[in-house]
Amino acid sequence: MPAQIRPLTPELQKNANELLHEVPERIESDLEAFKTWISQQPHLTPRTDDQFLIAFLRGCKYSLERAKSKLDQYYTLRTKYPEIFNVTDVDGGKFREIHKTGTIIYLPTPLHDNGPRIGLWRMGLSPADKYAILEVMQVAQAMQEIALIEDDYANVNGIVFIMDMKGATVGHLLQMTPALAKKMTVFSEEALPLRPKAQHFVNTISGFEPIFNMFKPMMSKKIQARLFVHGDKMDLLTKQVPLKYLPKEYGGENGSADEIVAEWEKKFDQYRDYFKDNANYKTVESLRPGKPIDFDGLFGIEGSFRKLNVD
Template identity: 75%
Template sequence: MSPQIRPLTPELQKAAKEQLKEDPERLEADLQAFKTWIEQQPHLNPRMDDQFLVAFLRGCKYSLERAKSKLDKYYTLKTKYPDYFLVSDTKDSKFREIHQTGALIYLPTPLNETGPRIAIWRMGLVSVDKYTMLEAMQVAQAMQEIAILEDDYANVNGVVFIMDMKGATAAHLFQMTPSMAKKFTVFSEEALPLRLKAQHFINTITGFEQLFNMFKPMMSKKMQSRLFVHGNKMGLLTEQIPLKYLPVEYGGENGTTEEIVAAMEKKLDEYADFFQENTKFGTDESLRPGKPIDFEGLFGVEGSFRKLNVD
């Protein structure tokens, strides 16, 4: 039976072949090998549709061993820390209110037309008097899951992330505890199949340096090399992301926040049943072959954190 996967555009197929080692003639066999392994894991109950699983193969450049590890950690962390990583209700009123602020948007045109997807997180648009950072991150998690399933640019070429701190305050930063920072860093590097190609920080505020210095050592050397702090110098950002690929509100041509939010609102409605199904999937540590995962050893008890090893 042929894999149920969207065909890539010629440009993306070329990139997948050159950068990810994707071989269309081997795709069915690669997926079958992945599924066979999953079926042999008594503790693991993931989604099994082809489009979802191929994202993990692409995110790991077709290393089956890395894809196994990433899928396992993806569901292990969702099961262990549902408040952080398990999104099941995208119709919740608070969830929609946060999304409608436009604080997090994925821009419609990828970088250089066919490159990585561009995402922007505007921290200052989320009121800390009304919402927590964790509630805002639930919206981010939902949008990442949709991207895993349907964004071929993000799956093949990765994501370029911009954090704009304009309007943010120290109260925003105080909500990002070391424990929270560790969990999100581990999930991003070890569980999420979308590859982060660059992370830009603009309009940074007082106190950012301490937060940045807390996050940075938790990342692999490769990820550290992809961090760029521009302060309030937009010119430094547009040297790497030409202005036309930023939203209209930034002086660019890549959609307005209002349009982008409205389109995603419809998508969140379409995916409502999908997210409700999330509660059916996960891991059961009591059935895991071998030793159970040492979560305290992974995240540290009093701040000691085992540095990530990521290719």
């Protein structure tokens, strides 16, 4: 049976072939090998539809061993820390309220029209005294998960992310504890198959530097090289992300925040049952073959940061 995946545009298929080592004729057998391994893991119950799994193969440039590790860690961390990484309800709590602020948006046109997806986090739009960072991160996580499933530009070309701190306060920064920073960094690098191509920080506020310096050493050298701090100099940002690719609120041409939020409201409605179903996909550590994972050593504030080892 042919693989049940969306066909890529000719430009994206060319990128997938050249950058990710995708061989279209081999996709079916690559997915089959991945599913065979999954079926042999007593502790792991993941989604196994083709469109979901190919995101992991593409995100790992078709290294099956890396894709296995990422998939395992994706569900390991979601099971262990569901309040951060496993969204099961896109209607409850403050989820829709935060989304409607337009704090986090994915812009409709990718960079240079056929490049990475552009994400924008406008921190100041969700006041720290009203919304906890974990509540905001639930929205970010849900959007990231939808991108993983349906955004071919994000899957093939990666994501360029812009953090705009205009209007943010020290209260926002104080919510970012070292333990949370570690978890976010590990999830982003070791579990998520969406490749970060660049992370830009603009309109940074007083107190940002110590938080940034806490995060940075936790990241791989490759990711560290993709971090760009522009202070309040938007012209430095627009040298790398031309103004036309920013939304209308910034003087660009890449959609308006209100329209993007309205589109994603519909998307969350469509994905409501999908997210409820997330509760069924997990790991059971007592069934994991081999040595159990030492979560306290990995993520305790005193514990030194190191990678998860998953066979």
